[in-house]
Amino acid sequence: MIRFEQVGKVYPDGTTAVRDLSFEVAEGELVTLVGPSGCGKTTTMMMVNRLIEPTAGRVLVAGRDVRGADPVLLRRGIGYVVQQGGLFPHRTVLDNTATVPALIGWKRARARARAAELLDLVGLDPAVYGPRYPAQLSGGQRQRVGVARALAADPPVLLMDEPFGAVDPVVRERLQNEFLRLQATVRKTVLLVTHDIEEAVRMGDRIAVYGEGRIEQYDTPAVVLGAP
Ligand code: ADP
Ligand code: ADP
Numbered sequence: 001m002i003r004f005e006q007v008g009k010v011y012p013d014g015t016t017a018v019r020d021l022s023f024e025v026a027e028g029e030l031v032t033l034v035g036p037s038g039c040g041k042t043t044t045m046m047m048v049n050r051l052i053e054p055t056a057g058r059v060l061v062a063g064r065d066v067r068g069a070d071p072v073l074l075r076r077g078i079g080y081v082v083q084q085g086g087l088f089p090h091r092t093v094l095d096n097t098a099t100v101p102a103l104i105g106w107k108r109a110r111a112r113a114r115a116a117e118l119l120d121l122v123g124l125d126p127a128v129y130g131p132r133y134p135a136q137l138s139g140g141q142r143q144r145v146g147v148a149r150a151l152a153a154d155p156p157v158l159l160m161d162e163p164f165g166a167v168d169p170v171v172r173e174r175l176q177n178e179f180l181r182l183q184a185t186v187r188k189t190v191l192l193v194t195h196d197i198e199e200a201v202r203m204g205d206r207i208a209v210y211g212e213g214r215i216e217q218y219d220t221p222a223v224v225l226g227a228p
Contacts, residue, residue: 001027001062001157001189002048008056009043017043018213021057025206027156030183030190034200035210041193045159048191049078061157076104076153079188081160085146087134093119093145094130100152111152118148123178140171147179151186158188164199176202201225 002025009017018040025031033041046052047059050071059066066074080086087096097115102108116126122144134142143163150158163179164172176199183190194200200207201221209217209224217224 001025001029002191003060004044004047004057005060006057007044007047007054007059009040009047009052010055016213019056021215023208023215023218025189025191027189028187029205030188030192030203031206031208032192032194032200032204033208033210034194034197037195038212039210040213041195041210042161045161045191045193048157048159049075049080076100077155077157079150079153079155079158081143081146081150081158081163083143083162083165084139085134085142085144085149087142087145087149089134091133092130093124093132093134093137094126096134096145097130097149097152099149104153114152115148118151119145121151121182122148124148138171139167140175143167143175144178147182151188156189158190160190160192162193162195165194172199179203 004021004023007021008019011017021044033044035041043052047054048061048066050066061074094112094115097118098111101111101114116130119126119130124141124144129137129141134145137145146163164175167175180203192203201224204221206218206220207224208215
């Protein structure tokens with residue numbers, strides 16, 4: 001579903017963020033990208049939805065080079081979850097969740113019905129939380145809304161950048177488990193960035209272990225843990 005072919009990125013200031021990335025993510029697979037800060041995980045992820053353009057190699061989504069794709073159409077098929085949910089502060093939770101369906105032209109009533117369904121799916125009662133503003137939610141709840149919003153247009157691919165990063169360990173574990181249960185039903189192709197090896201192991205069908213600017217190991221959690 002997602003394929004990197006000898007991909008490199010050198011930023012205009014000369015910083016080499018990543019080099020020679022070659023890996024593949026199968027349909028319905030959840031791959032975690034793990035490594036210390038600054039090793040190139042976010043750069044890798046943002047080349048999938050073309051928020052960043054590679055300077056070498058190519059990135060394919062569903063068999064097509066993303067460089068040939070219309071960025072708007074491309075991003076319609078790729079949900080994006082960032083830390084704290086990345087919510088619009090001046091819109092209610094329901095309106096935040098209905099943003100994408102509304103953008104792609106769904107009628108207001110249908111977009112809002114879909115948003116309510118998704119809030120339910122991530123464990124937030126839409127009648128209670130739908131009318132609230134993001135500042136009236138806990139960190140964990142904001143992150144759940146971020147996931148609901150990313151799933152709104154039912155994209156086949158989901159990119160998650162430290163989605164469970166900004167909450168305490170107990171809440172984090174709950175969110176991780178909730179997401180795994182959700183993923184078992186929706187089966188998205190997921191790239192998940194984390195600097196937490198435990199999270200990478202717990203969540204990933206496969207793990208890409210980053211060293212500086214490159215992937216040092218790409219394998220199942222069992223193999224990664226068993227490695228010397
Ligand atoms: P990670 O997500 O693993 O923390 P990043 O992909 O954000 O790593 O960054 C990889 C490297 O690229 C770092 O050295 C970072 O400082 C550098 N970098 C990231 N964005 C830019 C940019 N816009 N311009 C120059 N260098 C950048
Ligand atoms: P979670 O486990 O999801 O992170 P918390 O334990 O942090 O939830 O929050 C518990 C409850 O407190 C939640 O129902 C949430 O709605 C409420 N809450 C948290 N922060 C705020 C706030 N700033 N304003 C109103 N309610 C809040």
